[in-house]
Amino acid sequence: MTQDFDAIIVGAGQAGPSLAARLTAAGMKTALVERKLFGGTCVNTGCMPTKTLVASAYAAHLARRGADFGIVPAGPVTIDMKRVKARADTVSTKARTNVETWLRGMDGLTVIEGHARFEGPDTLRVGDTLLTAPRIFLNVGGRASVPDMPGVGTVDFLTNTSILQLDAVPRHLVVVGGSYIGLEFAQMHRRFGAEVTVVEKGPRLIGREDEDVSDAIRDILAAEGIAVRTDATCIGFKPHADGVAVDVDCTSGEPTVVGSHVLLAVGRRPNTDDLGLDAAGVKRDARGYIEVDDSLATNVPGIWALGDCNGRGAFTHTAYNDYEIVAANLLDGASRRVSARIPGYALYIDPPLGRVGMTEAEARRSGRNLLVSKRPMTRVGRAIEKDETKGFMKIVADQDTKRILGAAILGTGGDEAIHGILDMMNAGADYPTLQWAVPIHPTVSELIPTMLGDLRPVGREG
Known part of the structure; x- marks a missing residue:
């Protein structure tokens, strides 16, 4: 079966739903294909659940500091991790449901659940159905990168997605990766009561920032009892009776850290390896990101890439701005450019x-x-x-x-x-x-x- 549309959007992340609203309002017959969870990374495994957890961790931290403000606590602060998790789940579920309800009720939009793959520059297959359109917008997001580090396949590890399923506080969380995602989870779980060690291959945390920023952040984390191991030159993993042994081989300190849980927070990769991009002739760079020009158009006329899959931004707000750029140029006669965006x-x-x-x-x-x-x-x-x-x-x-x-x-x-x-x-x-x-x-x-x-x-x- 073949269905023809004026536009097809692949992915219901931050850019997709709003773009669908603009396209349908302009009279275009539009399809939106989503293979898993409506709302994308932010709603399901990113901003919303993690910042909800951060808020719970902050509440615990502030409660422990009550005496500093003249507040006498009734007793020791304890963490109900099942309740903490349930709160984050509720926030995500409500947001995801709202996005899906909005899309399914949108006039002129056909919502299709399944995995889309190109069969040509204007044709996608979803199951037994072929979808065609002169305009295709890719908003397929990204996922945690799992590098082929020594022993990684021999141990259980967490990613930013699977760690959200924890309903008990880890005894000792080892965070591999001293950048944004890793540090948020590190401080969060320390405040929940876990012992936490951060392992970073580079000489300092969040290496893209100025040294004074990196040093200050390290001091903030260390003051809360988080161990930071930088210059981890040979990270590897081995099963251990108490969980996972992480080889760090740092310039100082013990060469191995044993954790009950290990979080891999060493970067992200785009969800572009199973889209059939070669069948459409769409170019990717060496890291798998879809190559786009300053207007977010790919090398194939009629195909655009928005959000985390294009390598031009890794945030919810940049994905949304991608939608704004594409919609303004396509529907409003504007000439918006990614290069004008101030990071x-x-x-x-x-x-x-x-x-x-x-x-x-x-x-x-x-x-x-x-x-x-x-x-x-x-x-x-x-x-x-x-x-x-x-x-x-x-x-x-x-x-x-x-x-x-x-x-x-x-x-x-x-x-x-x-x-x-x-x-x-x-x-x-x-x-x-x-x-x-x-x-x-x-x-x-x-x-x-x-x-x-x-x-x-x-x-x-x-």
Whole structure:
């Protein structure tokens, strides 16, 4: 059987449903194919369940600190991990159900459950059915990468997906990978009561960040009793009577760490290896990401790739912006480009890191004349009042153009406060414009104009 459409969307992640709404509203007969869970990574195994767990971990942490605020606890803080898990499951299930209900009730949209594979540049097969359309949009997401490390096939391990199924606190969680996903789970489970060790092959945590950010985050985690093992030059795994023995071979410390559970958090890979892309002639890069141009079009006319599968962003908000770009160009006569997007993201440990634009190291390498300002959270009134003074704020600007190049806010409310800077960068405003704003007191954001007034020249790299 063959069904003809004006457009086909593969994947019901962050970009797919909203794109379906725009296409059907424009009068296009549209099909959306989903092989597993509606809502994609964010709803099911990413942002929503993990940030729900982070919130539970924060509540436990704050409860233990009650005496610091003059609150006398009724007894020791205990963790009902089954209840913690149920809460996260409920948040995900409600969101997933809402997405599916919206799609199934959308006029002009046909929802098809199954695995789609190309049989030509305008044809997909789902089971026994062929679907054809002149416009095909791939929103197939990604999954955890499991590198072929020594012994990995001989032990049980967790990924960011399977760890969500734990309904008991691990005795000792070993997190392999010292980047964003790994660190969030590390702190979360430490606050639930687990012993936690983070193993990172590189010389420092979250290596893409500036060294002062990496060092501060390591200090924050260490202060909570998390062991961090960097320079793990030869990571390997062996079964052990107490769980899994992880070889780390670090420059200092014991060469092996034994954990009851091991989380592999060493990157992501796109879900592009079973789409039949070769049959359509769609190019992928060496890592498997679908190659797209600045408008998110592939090398095959009529096929676009959005979200995690295109290698142009690894976040829910960038996937949604991919939808906005494609919809604006296709339906509104615009000429939006991915290259115009200012990168911004957050790391959801506590306190969180909000980041936008260039790091200081990237700015130094660019050869610009730079201005930098940095302020510890110990000098931020809002942080002092909350007794959450770990971290710092930093802004980097171009001395000649007076444009903000980037910023990092590692501290309480940093994931929200960073948007004041992100918005000014998107507006193309120079930093004196923001410097003379009158922010609300007491907030974290109120220190941004003060920091801009304290910008000082720094030397270039090299």
